[in-house]
Structures are given as structure tokens and as C-alpha cells.
Amino acid sequence: MIEILNSARLERARGTGALVGDILHTLKQRSTAGTNLLDIDQWAKEMITEAGAQSCYVDYAPSFGRGPFGHYVCTAVNDGVLHGRPRDYTLADGDLLTLDLAVARGGVAADAAISFLVGKARPAESVALIETTERALAAGIAAAEPGARIGDLSHAIGTVLSEAGYPINTDFGGHGIGSTMHQDPHVPNTGRPGRGYKLRPGLLLALEPWAMVDTAALVTDADGWTLRSATGCRTAHSEHTIAVTDNGAEILTLPTQARP
Numbered sequence: 001m002i003e004i005l006n007s008a009r010l011e012r013a014r015g016t017g018a019l020v021g022d023i024l025h026t027l028k029q030r031s032t033a034g035t036n037l038l039d040i041d042q043w044a045k046e047m048i049t050e051a052g053a054q055s056c057y058v059d060y061a062p063s064f065g066r067g068p069f070g071h072y073v074c075t076a077v078n079d080g081v082l083h084g085r086p087r088d089y090t091l092a093d094g095d096l097l098t099l100d101l102a103v104a105r106g107g108v109a110a111d112a113a114i115s116f117l118v119g120k121a122r123p124a125e126s127v128a129l130i131e132t133t134e135r136a137l138a139a140g141i142a143a144a145e146p147g148a149r150i151g152d153l154s155h156a157i158g159t160v161l162s163e164a165g166y167p168i169n170t171d172f173g174g175h176g177i178g179s180t181m182h183q184d185p186h187v188p189n190t191g192r193p194g195r196g197y198k199l200r201p202g203l204l205l206a207l208e209p210w211a212m213v214d215t216a217a218l219v220t221d222a223d224g225w226t227l228r229s230a231t232g233c234r235t236a237h238s239e240h241t242i243a244v245t246d247n248g249a250e251i252l253t254l255p256t257q258a259r260p
Contacts, residue, residue, distance in 0.1 A: 066224025
């Protein structure tokens with residue numbers, strides 16, 4: 001299903017997106033060396049509940065996961081890249097943490113992810129990896145204009161990732177979003193320009209380039225959810241929900257202090 005939002009629902013999407021951005025910003029500020037992943041999940045639960053929103057994750061039970069996810073935020077560390085299930089793990093200085101959050105409010109969902117280094121350590125390889133996913137995300141957003149096709153966005157994202165030397169996995173990528181978290185169209189992180197669904201104003205997309213340093217292969221953790229790099233290399237993931245407008249893409253999941 002592909003949804004096109006009217007102006008009233010788009011305004012609700014802006015509110016949901018701002019909530020997601022603000023929660024992720026707060027979680028990042030609180031996530032320091034010595035923080036437990038289960039505490040991060042609890043903080044997310046409290047903020048979602050206080051905002052009158054609903055988690056898109058707690059009862060989420062797709063075919064690629066083992067039963068309901070059961071938590072409020074994805075917490076992937078170092079070699080974990082997607083669907084990181086919170087566990088009893090204490091963050092250390094230099095850990096690469098990815099937080100992925102999706103909530104719904106007012107009948108509209110929003111989805112975003114950030115990767116960052118915990119503490120003071122700044123391993124150069126990890127910094128470059130995170131920055132590349134952020135640049136790939138920016139390239140995909142810049143390509144999201146009315147009349148463009150999904151392949152144009154995928155090509156823009158994939159060009160940045162491949163030019164940086166990172167292998168690209170196409171099993172998981174971006175997606176449409178609206179009344180539910182995951183909708184058509186699928187947005188692979190590489191593709192051919194001029195192909196695929198033509199973008200229309202009112203379309204919401206969650207673009208999410210992610211990369212692993214030296215492999216495109218994933219393995220599933222024993223928890224049945226967390227996806228890790230097959231070689232144990234580090235990973236990063238950057239995501240925003242955007243709305244296609246007559247004037248191009250509007251980023252909905254920026255935190256309040258980052259808004260123009």
C-alpha cells in the first residue's frame with residue numbers, strides 16, 4: 001500500500017516526526033559510557049508514553065523477527081546494525097551505538113535512526129563510517145523531488161556508499177510510511193536512476209542508508225532480532241522520515257533545535 005497524505009495528515013506527521021527527533025536527541029545526550037541499553041529503552045518508553053504516542057515496535061512481529069520485538073527503541077552496538085534488541089549491556093567509551101525509533105501519534109507514524117560514538121574515543125574508521133551514512137542520507141533526501149523516481153534516490157544513496165568503499169546490502173532499506181510504519185514503496189540503498197515509483201507530493205518516505213565496513217553479509221543474533229555484520233566489523237545507520245512536497249523534500253524527524 002502506498003499512502004498519499006492530505007494537508008491535515010501531513011501536519012500531524014510533522015508533529016510525530018518532531019517527537020521522534022526530540023526523543024532520539026535526548027537519548028543520545030543521556031547515552032554515555034556506563035549507560036545500560038535497558039535504561040535507554042526505559043527512557044524511550046517514558047517519553048513516548050508522556051507524549052501520548054504509541055510505539056511501533058513493542059508488538060511488531062514481522063517474518064524476519066522472532067516473535068514480538070517487545071521493546072521501545074532499537075539499540076545496536078558496534079557490529080550490530082539493524083533491529084538491535086535492547087539487552088543487559090553497559091556501554092563503554094568508544095562504542096558505536098545506533099538508536100532507531102519509530103512511533104505513531106494522531107494516526108501517523110515517523111521513523112528515524114542515528115549512529116554516534118559513546119564517550120570521548122573517536123576511532124577514525126568509525127567516524128568515517130558514520131559520516132558516510134549521513135552524507136548518503138543527505139544525497140537521498142536531495143534527490144526526493146516531485147516527479148523523481150525511487151531509483152533516483154537509491155542511486156544517490158548508493159553512489160555515496162560505494163564511492164566510500166563500503167559494500168551495499170539490499171535486503172533491508174528505506175520504505176514508505178504513513179498510518180503504519182512499513183509500507184510500499186521499498187527504497188533500496190542502491191539502484192538505477194529513472195526506475196521505480198514516481199514521487200508525488202504527500203508521500204512520506206523513511207530513507208535509511210546503512211553500511212558495514214568490510215562486508216555486505218548479515219547474521220542474526222541469538223535474540224532472533226539483532227542483525228550483525230558477518231565479519232564482526234563495525235556498522236552505522238542514518239535515517240530520516242521525509243515528506244515529498246511541491247518544493248522538494250521536507251525532513252520531518254529533525255530534533256527541535258536543528259530545525260530552521
